[in-house]
Amino acid sequence: xxxxxxxxxxxxxxxxxxxxxxxxxxxxxxxxxxxxxxxxxxxxxxxxxxxxxxxxxxxxxxxxxxxxxxxxxxxxxxxxxxxxxxxxxxxxxxxxxxxxxxxxxxxxxxxxxxxxxxxxxxxxxxxxxxxxxxxxxxxxxxxxxxxxxxxxxxxxxxxxxxxxxxxxxxxxxxxxxxxxxxxxxxxxxxxxxxxxxxxxxxxxxxxxxxxxxxxxxxxxxxxxxxxxxxxxxxxxxxxxxxxxxxxxxxxxxxxxxxxxxxxxxxxxxxxxxxxxxxxxxxxxxxxxxxxxxxxxxxxxxxxxxxxxxxxxxxxxxxxxxxxxxxxxxxxxxxxxxxxxxxxxxxxxxxxxxxxxxxxxxxxxxxxxxxxxxxxxxxxxxxxxxxxxxxxxxxxxxxxxxxxxxxxxxxxxxxxxxxxxxxxxxxxxxxxxxxxxxxxxxxxxxxxxxxxxxxxxxxxxxxxxxxxxxxxxxxxxxxxxxxxxxxxxxxxxxxxxxxxxxxxxxxxxxxxxxxxxxxxxxxxxxxxxxxxxxxxxxxxxxxxxxxxxxxxxxxxxxxxxxxxxxxxxxxxxxxxxxxxxxxxxxxxxxxxxxxxxxxxxxxxxxxxxxxxxxxxxxxxxxxxxxxxxxxxxxxxxxxxxxxxxxxxxxxxxxxxxxxxxxxxxxxxxxxxxxxxxxxxxxxxxxxxxxxxxxxxxxxxxxxxxxxxxxxxxxxxxxxxxxxxxxxxxxxxxxxxxxxxxxxxxxxxxxxxxxxxxxxxxxxxxxxxxxxxxxxxxxxxxxxxxxxxxxxxxxxxxxxxxxxxxxxxxxxxxxxxxxxxxxxxxxxxxxxxxxxxxxxxxx
Numbered sequence: 001x002x003x004x005x006x007x008x009x010x011x012x013x014x015x016x017x018x019x020x021x022x023x024x025x026x027x028x029x030x031x032x033x034x035x036x037x038x039x040x041x042x043x044x045x046x047x048x049x050x051x052x053x054x055x056x057x058x059x060x061x062x063x064x065x066x067x068x069x070x071x072x073x074x075x076x077x078x079x080x081x082x083x084x085x086x087x088x089x090x091x092x093x094x095x096x097x098x099x100x101x102x103x104x105x106x107x108x109x110x111x112x113x114x115x116x117x118x119x120x121x122x123x124x125x126x127x128x129x130x131x132x133x134x135x136x137x138x139x140x141x142x143x144x145x146x147x148x149x150x151x152x153x154x155x156x157x158x159x160x161x162x163x164x165x166x167x168x169x170x171x172x173x174x175x176x177x178x179x180x181x182x183x184x185x186x187x188x189x190x191x192x193x194x195x196x197x198x199x200x201x202x203x204x205x206x207x208x209x210x211x212x213x214x215x216x217x218x219x220x221x222x223x224x225x226x227x228x229x230x231x232x233x234x235x236x237x238x239x240x241x242x243x244x245x246x247x248x249x250x251x252x253x254x255x256x257x258x259x260x261x262x263x264x265x266x267x268x269x270x271x272x273x274x275x276x277x278x279x280x281x282x283x284x285x286x287x288x289x290x291x292x293x294x295x296x297x298x299x300x301x302x303x304x305x306x307x308x309x310x311x312x313x314x315x316x317x318x319x320x321x322x323x324x325x326x327x328x329x330x331x332x333x334x335x336x337x338x339x340x341x342x343x344x345x346x347x348x349x350x351x352x353x354x355x356x357x358x359x360x361x362x363x364x365x366x367x368x369x370x371x372x373x374x375x376x377x378x379x380x381x382x383x384x385x386x387x388x389x390x391x392x393x394x395x396x397x398x399x400x401x402x403x404x405x406x407x408x409x410x411x412x413x414x415x416x417x418x419x420x421x422x423x424x425x426x427x428x429x430x431x432x433x434x435x436x437x438x439x440x441x442x443x444x445x446x447x448x449x450x451x452x453x454x455x456x457x458x459x460x461x462x463x464x465x466x467x468x469x470x471x472x473x474x475x476x477x478x479x480x481x482x483x484x485x486x487x488x489x490x491x492x493x494x495x496x497x498x499x500x501x502x503x504x505x506x507x508x509x510x511x512x513x514x515x516x517x518x519x520x521x522x523x524x525x526x527x528x529x530x531x532x533x534x535x536x537x538x539x540x541x542x543x544x545x546x547x548x549x550x551x552x553x554x555x556x557x558x559x560x561x562x563x564x565x566x567x568x569x570x571x572x573x574x575x576x577x578x579x580x581x582x583x584x585x586x587x588x589x590x591x592x593x594x595x596x597x598x599x600x601x602x603x604x605x606x607x608x609x610x611x612x613x614x615x616x617x618x619x620x621x622x623x624x625x626x627x628x629x630x631x632x633x634x635x636x637x638x639x640x641x642x643x644x645x646x647x648x649x650x651x652x653x654x655x656x657x658x659x660x661x662x663x664x665x666x667x668x669x670x671x672x673x674x675x676x677x678x679x680x681x682x683x684x685x686x687x688x689x690x691x692x693x694x695x696x697x698x699x700x701x702x703x704x705x706x707x708x709x710x711x712x713x714x715x716x717x718x719x720x721x722x723x724x725x726x727x728x729x730x731x732x733x734x735x736x737x738x739x740x741x742x743x744x745x746x747x748x749x750x751x752x753x754x755x756x757x758x759x760x761x762x763x764x765x766x767x768x769x770x771x772x773x774x775x776x777x778x779x780x781x782x783x784x785x786x787x788x789x790x791x792x793x794x795x796x797x798x799x800x801x802x803x804x805x806x807x808x809x810x811x812x813x814x815x816x817x818x819x820x821x822x823x824x825x826x827x828x829x830x831x832x833x834x835x836x837x838x839x840x841x
Contacts, residue, residue: 011184012113012128013127014109014111014124014126014128015112016112018126019127022124023124027189028189029122029123029124029138029139029188029189106118106119107120107138108129109123109130110182115130123139123188124188127139127185128144129182129184130180131143131182131183132176132180133177133179136173136174136175137150137170137171137172137174137176139188140186140188140191140193141183141185142166142168142184143165143166143167143182144181144184145182146166146179146180146181147163147179148164148181149162149163150162150163150176151176151177164181172187208288211595211598211599211660214660215262215602218606218664226613229613262602262605265645265648269594269597269598269648270287270288270594273290273591273593273594274290277290277586277587280583281576281578281580281582281583282575282576282586283575283576283577284573284587285570285573285574289573291594291595291598292538292556292573292591293574294589294595295591296466296538296540297467297538298538298539298540299461299466300470300471300542301469301471301543302471302472302542302544303474304472305545305563306542306561307451307454307483308451309451310344310449312345312347312348312448312449313348313352313446313447313449314348314349314351314352314353314446315411317353317442317443317444318402318443320441320442321396323441323442329353329354329355331380331416331418331441332382332384332416332441332442333349333350333352333354334355334356334357335355335382335384336350336353336355337356339365339375340360340363345366345414349444360375360376360377362374362426363375364433370389370433371386371389372385372390372435373385374433374435380418380419381418381422381436382416382417383417383435383438384416385414386415387413387415390417393437393438395438396440402443406443406445409481409484410482410484412446412447413443414446415443416440416443417438417440419436420436420438420439421436421437448482450482451579453581453582454487455487457581457584457585458486458581461584464585468488468515469511469514469517469528470482470488470517471517471551472520473518473519473520473547474518474519475519476494477493477518488516489515491513491514491515494517494518496518496519496524497519499524504534507527507528511528511532512535522550522551525541525547526550529541533554533556539555540558540559541557542559542576543559543560543561544560544564544565548560548564549571558574559572559574559576560572560574560575560576561579562577562578592654592655592656596652596654596656597651598648599656599664600644600647600651600749601644601647601648602664603668603748604640604644604741604748605640605644606668607667607675607744608636608639608640610669610676611675614673615679622684624683624726625687626726627683627730628730628733629792632791632793634790635734635778638777639738639741642770643742643770646766647745647749647767650764650767666822667748667758670815670818670823671815674818675815678736678810678811679740683729683730683732686725686729686733687725687726689799690721690724690725691722691725694721694724707727707794728799728800731782731794731800732799732800735778735782735801736807736808739775739778739808740811742778745770745771747759748767749762749764750767751763751765751767781793782795
């Protein structure tokens with residue numbers, strides 16, 4: 001039996017043997033291959049990327065030379081970043097692989113002449129599936145016999161159930177909400193509609209946020225400069241006959257110019273932001289989404305389940321003719337309470353109206369094909385349905401004018417009536433439902449229930465300059481009316497059929513000028529989002545159904561409702577756990593705080609990188625030895641790592657700077673140049689003083705012994721004096737740069753106007769406390785022998801402090817003047833350039 005075009009009661013189910021043969025041939029209801037990357041590829045790309053490969057080569061060479069501490073400091077942070085990235089991607093992969101549209105309820109199929117229960121994946125091609133109310137349809141194929149009501153809202157966005165008869169196609173992912181029938185399994189597994197949507201939703205997302213792009217630009221620039229410096233210095237070292245150990249150590253220091261810690265900081269900031277957003281109802285599933293949402297300038301929302309709760313509310317019961325209002329409400333309430341198959345309408349009426357449950361002698365349940373329902377009691381026959389469906393059977397004047405006024409407002413209007421003859425039959429001679437002559441009792445006006453906070457949330461988005469577009473599979477007029485209720489002022493609605501055949505430029509024009517779109521297919525939703533992206537908009541898509549999944553993946557930020565479909569939740573970047581759009585506003589504030597915090601941390605990182613690079617160039621040109629050792633690079637934990645964590649945590653959720661890179665330059669260049677000048681002065685002064693001191697015949701033996709311990713070589717060995725001078729000068733340089741880095745924190749977040757040359761005072765005393773703690777910790781590094789040895793420094797010495805502290809005061813005064821009087825802008829003529837323009841919203 002092929003069953004391709006067969007229908008009716010003559011189609012029989014498979015035997016167990018036939019089902020097993022189809023399963024072996026790959027015709028089972030199992031989704032196709034996965035699109036996400038393998039675990040091996042994730043590990044390979046994160047651990048052995050370009051940056052980490054360089055560090056690993058250096059680390060291996062240092063280990064071979066016995067420089068264990070240097071190797072650990074040089075590659076440790078890179079390994080941590082690789083591990084964090086790999087873990088995050090593995091978690092994302094597992095979420096993608098778990099994506100399934102279909103629930104794991106049982107399915108009833110005919111096998112060997114009997115109805116048996118199987119799991120959804122147990123269905124095979126040509127199976128005959130029995131459908132009952134409340135069950136999900138798990139395969140594609142025609143209805144063989146019977147009649148069913150199908151809810152396709154998760155697939156198409158259409159909120160009304162659809163009547164299906166023999167020969168009509170049923171789609172996987174929809175639900176049988178009424179009637180019974182048998183379906184032929186024609187398309188199963190990867191060929192089914194559900195699996196095709198799932199496959200589209202499971203494709204990998206590679207969106208990079210604006211902040212990440214800026215960071216990547218800075219990293220590439222620093223990498224290029226570090227590579228250029230490395231080649232120059234190593235060539236010089238080769239010409240001078242530098243030892244292998246020294247060459248490897250120099251390379252390790254130069255590779256440390258790349259601010260790998262910035263990646264760790266970004267990942268950590270995203271994670272903390274995701275936790276905070278989750279506490280306020282926005283569960284972040286892709287960590288950079290918490291930053292990305294702060295860039296959104298247009299939000300696309302579905303209607304059903306997103307703006308609305310999916311429930312109905314009673315607006316009005318208007319009696320007709322001589323009907324008594326109280327009696328009309330009582331009879332309508334009793335009908336709703338007594339319905340044997342409750343639906344959204346009867347549930348809303350039962351909640352809002354008085355009335356007791358009565359004995360039902362006969363019932364015609366509501367169906368979308370009839371568009372009415374009826375109950376026979378001991379005394380009367382009550383009917384509730386669409387006015388146009390009941391109109392041919394009514395007595396009295398027409399109701400079109402009253403009905404049209406409400407429907408134009410997006411309200412649903414039903415007519416409550418009673419049979420003129422209480423004994424009139426409710427079925428015709430053929431047994432099908434049929435209406436008797438009716439007397440109108442009341443018009444019933446219902447509205448889709450807006451979510452409680454939708455109006456305030458949309459107003460809040462508008463206040464932030466964020467546009468809102470409503471994209472739904474429902475009727476355009478209904479969607480537009482609901483948008484008005486939600487506080488929007490939509491343009492004339494656009495019907496999905498008018499979008500077919502439009503070129504991309506034509507579609508862009510329509511999308512830019514329109515607010516409400518109705519009867520939109522999943523493919524059209526995806527095109528609309530893509531159109532907005534082409535126009536330079538930063539798009540968030542909010543939805544709850546499977547029909548929204550592709551658009552969510554196309555958007556910069558995909559947002560799902562918790563009560564929506566499993567596919568939509570799993571592919572979304574953010575899930576609103578309380579089904580509240582209001583959670584988007586706190587998430588946006590948190591994203592802005594993260595951007596500002598990371599921007600401040602980038603200033604700290606780049607000052608350190610630029611200063612270190614300039615010092616290396618200057619000292620190398622002076623021929624005074626190499627100014628750093630790999631061990632001393634570990635001090636960046638104090639000067640950069642710890643401060644960045646706190647500064648990011650303390651940042652404020654102000655509007656991000658649109659000219660971030662220019663601002664970085666204005667802060668970093670003066671700080672790096674002035675700090676370099678002071679650091680080179682300290683290094684050169686101490687280097688020459690130590691050289692001069694070792695030429696003194698009265699130099700204490702204890703001091704010589706100390707330097708022998710610091711350098712690891714004897715006084716009698718060649719190069720001892722230069723090595724002693726180098727480590728002494730390195731200690732002074734590390735002290736000056738570290739203390740300057742601590743004070744720089746006060747420039748970025750001034751607790752007092754004394755430090756407010758770069759920005760206004762914040763009044764926050766926490767940065768001052770942080771600086772005091774960091775100074776104390778650095779003092780411990782100098783005064784505790786175990787720590788100073790670990791970081792490759794000498795013990796505390798008076799010449800270091802008498803050189804460093806006066807220059808630190810000069811540094812503070814000069815840097816204050818540079819920021820206060822904008823010396824960099826004046827030197828480069830930036831004040832004469834026209835001001836930058838923020839991106840269009």
